[in-house]
Amino acid sequence: MSAVGVYYDLCQRLMGPWRTRMLSGAELCEVGRIVYGRPEGFSLYGVGAPAMEAAGIRILGRTAAECCVDTMSLDVAHAVADLHLHRDGGDEPLVAELFCGSGNLGVHLGRVLGLPVYAADLDPLIYRATRHNLHSVGAPTRLQLIDYRELLPELTPRGPADTYIIEPPWGPAISPLGLDLLGTSPPVPEILADILRARDGRPCLVGIKTIDRIRHDSLNVAFAGAHHLRTITGEPPFPDASRMQFHFYRLGPGT
Ligand SMILES: C[S@@+](CC[C@H](N)C(=O)[O-])C[C@H]1O[C@@H](n2cnc3c(N)ncnc32)[C@H](O)[C@@H]1O
Structure with a gap:
């Protein structure tokens, strides 16, 4: 699948089956890699995706797709x-x-x-x-x-x-x-x-x-x-x- 295809596929998962599910640390890093080019690119509240799970940050699929990093x-x-x-x-x-x-x-x-x-x-x-x-x-x-x-x-x-x-x-x-x-x-x-x-x-x-x-x-x-x-x-x-x-x-x- 092309990079654009992988991106649209992830967006569909985030807004569809993952919409109301809390994402795991691995999934948060996947969002970073696919959407922002690297896991750390997905960063909210000053916390990069690789550190979110340990910091107790809770992100639903829908919010991962809609948020402003x-x-x-x-x-x-x-x-x-x-x-x-x-x-x-x-x-x-x-x-x-x-x-x-x-x-x-x-x-x-x-x-x-x-x-x-x-x-x-x-x-x-x-x-x-x-x-x-x-x-x-x-x-x-x-x-x-x-x-x-x-x-x-x-x-x-x-x-x-x-x-x-x-x-x-x-x-x-x-x-x-x-x-x-x-x-x-x-x-x-x-x-x-x-x-x-x-x-x-x-x-x-x-x-x-x-x-x-x-x-x-x-x-x-x-x-x-x-x-x-x-x-x-x-x-x-x-x-x-x-x-x-x-x-x-x-x-x-x-x-
Ligand atoms: C596109 S998202 C906003 C993303 C946000 N700027 C961020 O950085 O995470 C839209 C949000 O608006 C909320 N929402 C939808 N309709 C609303 C309403 N009538 N009043 C308040 N919030 C609403 C949704 O639950 C959703 O979380």
Whole structure:
């Protein structure tokens, strides 16, 4: 089987039969080798795959496929810190990871920004594993087993640097042809509307993870009316030559 075939086969196992199963140390290393080129390339909370089992880190198959690993999470955290530099004083910004999965983005955001991150995931299995992992690594993330739509009204807006990280499940929105942000669950425009509604329209920052193969111009369509701030691209590419990307936008009036 080609490297791309092996990669797609692993993704299918992670999102299929292994979806709700805790991965063994050997399986975590296999993810590292196949997806990131070496076992250590699969690293979460600062712990590489070869050390995860001994460190008691619990990763479900689904989370292994969906997560944002340390290198990209650290880049995201530094990008947000840089965007916050340009705010006009005021209160400490609110930072929320609305679809947290592993919670790894929140861990790095919290460490780099020096503030607690609010996080939601509505899957009880993922919530339990992530709560355990966050406790193991001493992350002060305020994690809740909750739908992001219920978390949003609990988060009192503080100012225009408030930052929401969104990464809804891709499901059938992802195919070898690319990612359709209008087909995620829920669709990205709906999430953006929910955020703005919870803030009574007040401006904020939004970060979103994609790959660099976007279908139907759906990133531009979803963020029509928002102001693009920057895009960061992950290295190395995945075995199918797609690359992970993170885009930051200013949302709301005056953008
Ligand atoms: C693509 S994953 C996020 C991966 C995460 N960024 C990481 O680094 O591990 C999407 C997550 O959102 C959760 N989820 C799906 N719908 C949700 C909702 N309505 N509210 C909160 N979490 C949700 C899923 O359980 C899943 O863990």
